[in-house]
Amino acid sequence: MKYAKYFLIALVVIAIDQTSKLLVYHNMYIHQEINVLGTWFRLHYLLNPGMAFGIRWESEFGKLALTIFRICAMVGISYYMVKMVQKSAHTGFLICLALILGGAIGNVIDSTFYGVYLNNAPLGVPTPWFHGQVIDMLYFPLFHFQWPAWVPGVGGNYFEFFSPVFNIADSSIFIGVVIILFSQKRFFKEELKETEPTSGPNQILTSEPAATGTENSSAPVE
Secondary structure, rough: OOHHHHHHHHHHHHHHHHHHHHHHHOOOOOEEEEEEEEEOOEEEEEEEOOOHOOOOOHHHHHHHHHHHHHHHHOOOOOOOHHHHOOOOOOOOHHHHHHHHHHHHHHHHHHHHHHHHOOOOOOOOOOOOOOOOOEEEEEOOEEEEEEEEOOOOOOOOOOEEOOOOOOOOHHHHHHHHHHHHHHOHHOOOOOOOOOOOOOOOOOOOOOOOOOOOOOOOOOOOOO
């Protein structure tokens, strides 16, 4: 099938994402940190019960709703990608959809199964199914500083950029979305052409000018 290659891209993302998570799970302990490139790129093992980039949804119902939403999004993106392939959409757009799909499935696997197979569901949940915590490990603290005391609202506070810890699945989703946002004119140029007006303000009129009242149309008197 002509859309198989895009599902293969998604599968590669899933494989890389799950491999990285399982390597961290089996070789690191929670909150362990390993410097990869100096101190600005580190592996930092965290369990995230919430959304991407360390964002959390602090309620049992919220976690279940998030997992269900991820599953629905996974199905919806798959269906949409098949439709776009059938419509011969731009290859770059389809690759971005495949990246988003792969990332979505990668985190769905964590949320759905990790609570059972890795026993990492939070305490107190009624079932470990659909309550698994996502494994995060990519940490890029590029720079940090202390705000001067005179700065209103944040004076004296510690600031770090970039502080969230995330994973390959989050990265894949983010990259796919950003490329789509910045490449809309390229990906959807056919749709843009259809919405452009067919005539502009400088269009040359080809019709004959209307007759004016200055012409003498009366016949000469005999």
